[in-house]
Structures are given as C-alpha cells and as structure tokens.
Amino acid sequence: MKAKSVICHEFGKPEDVLYVVNRRVNPPAEGEVLVRMLLSPINPSDLIPVRGSYSHRISLPMVPGYEGVGVVEEVGTSVSQNLLGKRVLPLRGDGTWQDFVKVPSEWLVPIPPSINDQTAAQLYINPLTALVICQEVLCLGSGDVLLMNAAGSAIGRIFAQLSMIFGFQFIAVTRNSNDTQELLQLGAAHVIDTSCSSLKESVMEITSGRGVSAAIDSIGGIEGTQLVDCLQPHGNYLAIGLLSGIPIQWQEVSKRTAVNVKLFHLRHWNKQVSPYDWQEKFHQIMNFVKEQRLKITMPEIYFDLLNVREAVVEAESPNRKGKKVFLKMGHEDGSEK
Template structure:
C-alpha cells in the first residue's frame, strides 16, 4: 500500500491563484539522513508568493513545490537517522517545499518543537523570526540608541522587528499605508509610526531625529518606497534590502549615485548556506527561548483552510488591511491510500 502525496506546485511564473495547482505524486524513498514529516499546518507568507510571481526566477527550476515553512509530525526516518524521532513534532526545513502533505527534510536541519507550543505558533517559527533575529542581533548588531526605519510596517516581520527593539534597545520607526495597524504597533513598542498616504515620510523622519536621519533603513517593499528610505538615512547610515513586496527592484545605481549607499541585501537562503549546523540550531534555540519567556509573540491566526481549499486561503491573504496569518492545514482524512 502506497501513500499518495498531494503537493501545491507551479510550472510557470505568474499570479499564484492562476499558477498554483494540486498534483498527486508518489513519495520517493528516503535518503539515509532524511526524515519524512506529515504536515499539520503551513502559513502563507509574502516570501512564499513572491517567487511564484517570478521575482527570483533566476534561481528557481520549474516545476517547483511552494512553501518555505510549517510544522508537522515525523512519520518515517532514513536508515542512518534515529527512529526515536518518529512521532515528534518538527519543522521540516531546508528540504522540499512545505506546501504538501508529506515533506522530506535533511535530519540535521529538523527543528523539534517544544510541547508547550501550539501548532499555530510552531508553524511560524522559521521565516520571520529567524530572519529578524539574525539581522538585529548579528548582521546589523543593533544596540541601544540606534534608530531603525522600516517600511511595510503592518507586516508580520515588522511586528517581529518591533518586539526585538524592546529586547535589544534600539528605536524603530515604521511606515504604514493602513491606519488599522497603528495602535497595535505602538503597543508592541514602536517609537514612531508614519502613514505614507498622509505624511511626507522624509520630513517626518527628519523632524523626529533632529534633522540627522536614521542609522539604518530596511526595505521590504522595493521600488519607490524603498528608494524613499534611502533619503531618510543619516550620513554613513546603512541601507538593507530585505524583501520585494512590490515586485519591483530598487534602483541601486540611483541610490548609490545620489546617496553613496552600496547595495546590501540580506538573504536568509544565503545565510543558511554559510552557517554551520550548530550555529543554525543555536539561533533557533535563542528564538524559542525568547518565545517561551513571552518576550516575543507571533502573529495571530485569522484564517485556517484545508489544503485543497488553497485558493480560498490565497484570496483571504489579499484582503486589504489583513491582520494575522492564514494557514493551510492538513488532517489524517486528507491522506489517500491505494
């Protein structure tokens, strides 16, 4: 009896609603150092959707299974992997795409989940927490007195940066486009929140920084929104490109010419390639510890959809001012056997 695996895959770049499709595939045998994880829940992040639209087509070979994070239960292991892992909840990372019912992952990169974590929390432990924590504590080494300006202030990762500002002592200024986010961001610890539809961001930033500008700008949007952040930097300030929500690259030549700012792009994928296995696990230990101590709270879930209802889930993520995460979920009844 073979278990069939349903996967969400795209064969061409474009609108995720049009390009993503369910495919039924056989599960190939595990390599000696792999584990097989039966997925429980996977969030829909902007970083999951941007590649489907083709922004990173240079490094994606089609067809491609979507999804970068999620939580599940280990149901099988390769011959060189301890059978004691079977039955453990885990994050199957740095292997196959996670938008499928069964995910294979190298055992050395599997992150086990504390029993006290709900599946909602566990499913979100990778992309935003690891990225923000590495950037703040290591890549930028932010410290008390530093000022950080970030666009896409209503995003889940901006909320994570905001909470980290309380822990590391830096001040964060956030740019939003929807007032629905303002009060929550202040409650999380933001120093200043600016609405780009009603305020001149450069003037507002210069006003609160006494005309000096900020130490660091982090762009998650790209295009003109990203270029605006460069204008808000102090002399010799640092500009970091993190995301591409607009799908439009910033004009690096223009930024370098007008502001003397060299290109600086943080890539979690690149960091993963350079980090040792022990360092990888240490960073997760630090993140998990922060959450266990309730110093950090992850996004609330405001929508859960069965895996086969992925189009409804994608529509939900496009609701203006959407707060919280949308999850793709699985249960045992989804498994087809023949």
C-alpha cells in the first residue's frame, strides 16, 4: 500500500522545501500500531525544525508534524486487536503530516468519545507542556504569581486556564490589546499590553513592588530580558522558546540580578518519563477538557495534505495569529493500494 506523506529533504522556508510524495506503507512490526491519520494542526514548533534550527539533531529526509489524531488501522503481533478502529493520538513515532503513522503501542493515547477530533488533535504539544511546567518544573500553586510573554498564543491561553485550576495568579504579557478580553475571560488575573504600558512598572504596581515568583519566556532577546527585571530575588525564569531568534546574554544579566534560570523542552521530559506517567498526564488533560475547565482553540481553516505549502503560509500569516490551521488527511486522494 502507498499513501501520501509530507517530506522535507532540505532545511529552509517551509513553503519552499515541503513536498508531498507517495510512499510505501509497511505493516506494523511487533508491538507497533498503524494509525490512519485524520487531522493534524500546524504549530510553530512543527515549522522550526523545517527551517533548520535543530539541524544538529535532525536527520533528513523527515516527515514534519508533532501531533494529530487518527484511527487504528492495523496492529502488530503482541498488540490487542481491541485497538482496531479506536481513535488515538499516535505520538512519539513518525511525523504526523502523512496519511499513516506507525507508533509503539505503549505510547498510544486512546481518545474517549466525549472529545472531538479537533480538540484531540491538539492535546499534546501545548497542553502537555503547560501541565508539566505547572506541576513539575515550576510547581505552581496558591500564592505564586506567573508572568508570561507572547501570552496571546495558544499555550498562553492554556496557562490562563490552568491558573484557575491550580490557584496561581497569571499575568499575561501581549504586544497589543487584541487578546486582552479573551485572556481575562479564560482566567488571567491581569493582561499587560506593552504597546501602551511599561512592563516592569505594571508588574510592580500589580504585585505591590514584590515582583513575580516565576516568569516564562517564549521570545528571548530584549523582551525575554525584560522579564528578568520583574522577578523576585531568586525567582524562577523558564525559557520555552526563542521566537525572536535572539538569545539572552546571561553573563550580562547575571552581573546585576540573581535568578534561577531553567530551560524546558518537551522532548527532554519525554525521554525520562515512564509510559504510566505519560498516560496519566493525558488522562488529567482529558479530564480537564471533559469537565470544561480547559478549552482548546478550534481550527479556523482546513487544508488537504496535498496543499501543505499553502497551509503553512496561511498558518504563519500575521492576520491569523493565535488561530489554528489544520491539515486533513485521507488516503482516498493520491494514494494507491
């Protein structure tokens, strides 16, 4: 059987280096499951490796896509036949931007009927990252104040909601007022629009001069450095992204302040977590969704896998910031058996 896959043979602009090809799909080996993909979102984290930011650890050619939802089509030996036809998250296997994905059965995450495909497809990168940070990295709870830049993003919206669940105060930092009302409705205690307010002055006013206990930086550069000045002495600074492409000069920062600097990559957590803990985290996330304590941004537009180049351009359009673009899979078009 052959089916469509998005392939990247060289690093560069996603709209220039992504191709759709027909590849042979081999049966699952022992302990593996073959999943027929349904939907996969386009996240910034999907496109960063395509551009070559992680070229030192990524082998080409590669299939992009970190998350998505599908249906179990075939199982290998030693895997229960009861999985056939079940909706699942096929994570930690091949890239998800293809019609079929093979994955070890122990990492497969079953999806209950109460969760729709659009939500299920987005339960990995942002919700799991945010949950692990809250529970294990920063251990946030009552009395803690978390400051985060680029908070109008999908993961910023999730932190706003988790603040209501875990009881910490969330201060969202944005560059404009477009997301202010939504962030406040989701649970943010305050939203600071840096286009019209000083970040440090605003934070000190909100915290009565104490500063925040933790800060999350997704940007780096000047905006990331500004978060440091808002921290309490020995507060926790967590870097989770580098949207600006400009690293912070920590030697200079350390001369004038004392902060606990941490770096979080979900792949590092993945390497040390057990299958039980992995499943337990997803169980928590899905319970939050079923209880309507956590709402995931719904996709705004869909593209067929064949139109992946147009899809990535649309996903990165400045006018679509914070809105989701999805890829639809289906082996009826362009595949052969």
